[in-house]
Amino acid sequence: MKWIREIWQSIVRRDPLSTDKGKSELVFLNVWLHIHPAKVKKENLRFKYSFYLGFITFFLFLILLTTGIALMCYYRPYPPAAYQDMKDLQFAVFMGSFLRNMHRWAAHAMVVCVFLHMCRVFYTGSYKKPRQFNWVVGVMLLLLTLGLSFTGYLLPWDQLAYWAITVGTNIGSYAPLVGGQLRELLLGGHAVGEAALLRFYVLHVAVLPSLVILLTIVHFWRVRKDGGLSRPIWKLKPQKTEALVTIGAPAAVAPLQVTAASKDKTYGLMEVVTGKPIFETVTPEEEKDTVFSYPYAFVREAVALMATVTSIMAISLFFNAPLEEMANPAVTPNPAKAPWYFLGLQELVSHSALLGGVVVPALMVVALILIPYIDRNPSRRPRERKWAIWLFTFFVVANIILIIVGTFFRGPGWAWVPPWVHVVARPE
């Protein structure tokens, strides 16, 4: 049995979890250190602070990866086989419909969660120094999420897919100078066809997921390097004075001692790089505010994971992902709508293609990326950043209203049709 214990020890490399040392080592001597410190602040674990939206988004991405790989086993990315495979998944493949439902609903949920996560980060002022660049990485991840969802939309090769992508890519072609060429590059032809389906497939299963994984790694790593989650606003306190930042590893035994920083000390490379001591001692009050990541953070995250997976599974049991008749380039459904998260843009496009298709989205993306660099106000307290909050709230509400109008209040010919009015098609 000794050799089994040795093998186990070579994997876990830590003391038993019943000891505080073991709990620390589980994180400290492990890949988890890239995500968590050994101890985390209690209030940062509270659900009402972060709603675990970042983790939930990540878990949704994991669901999408696993269900996506499963679906790839039955999908051929060329028409009409693509559509036939959808029918196979729906009616012939064991659990095919369920997996496709999970993939579709998790994709929608990811768009929602990544947006809500961005709102949470904004309203808590967590994009401010030193987290500016991580906000930019987050905006990139939002755009990649939309890109993934958009490219996935074409793959079923049904009427919904064909016309949503026709409208969506034509919106992009209004970009000055390069719009038309970019559209042809994306579609691999003049119109949505075989080449477009293959290119969207490559983007959907290889290019965009790779970029998301890469940026997610950077995003998580930056969260750690920027000092973990920002402190909740209700726990904000004045900046630490220089006198309190002290050098010296915490003693193995409590109580922790505050050791004055010594000018004679030789600092390690990491301390020079980060500009502060690695072992920044904490006061006993601060120490009381922290708990071990294992089990407190780990268990909460596991609960979030289970809740996310269970919710998506439950939705997938009761609601089927839409699948219309096979794509028919000759017949445009009336109305033809883009994916719901682009319906706000489509509503604007119905008034002006250049404004809705190019100017507004370009301005929105640039403004989102520049937020941490434009907003120089260091305060994170809502009371002291009313303008920023008003502007961002206007952006959020305007987007939501436009999406609701595009989704529920537009009927045949994009006419204003409230959802409670039934429209009879006009004979041609």
Add this chain to the structure above:
Amino acid sequence: MAALCSAVGVSLGAVVRFLVPSVFYGPPQSFKIGNPGDFPYGPPTFLADEKIFVFRDRERGFAVASAVCTHLGCTVAYFQNDRDFHCPCHGSVFSPTGAVLHGPAPRPLNWFEITLTRDGQLRVDKDKTVPPTYRLMV
């Protein structure tokens, strides 16, 4: 550094060029649509695969209008009662001559050249646009 930048630039250029198809395998832009006798007088004939409307008028002859909305590429429908074209996507309405009557479409519908081939068939060339007054008398 300059060498590295040049190498990266050239490589990126090559990747973009690789992604631009040298051959488009889409349907041909110039094609025969049949004999003149195949097309009735009156309401236009809609050819779904080619996305065109073929008009035939006793006095004025043949004309071909594009069925692709100039706004976002949806296929327009022809309404015989009002004699106008309606786009289902964003509600653009085009007059019988293809002019924009209503909606966000930025320009009129295209009209294509239609000619008679030596074997007596009608040929449409979507690469050649013509004014709405263009007619082929047969």
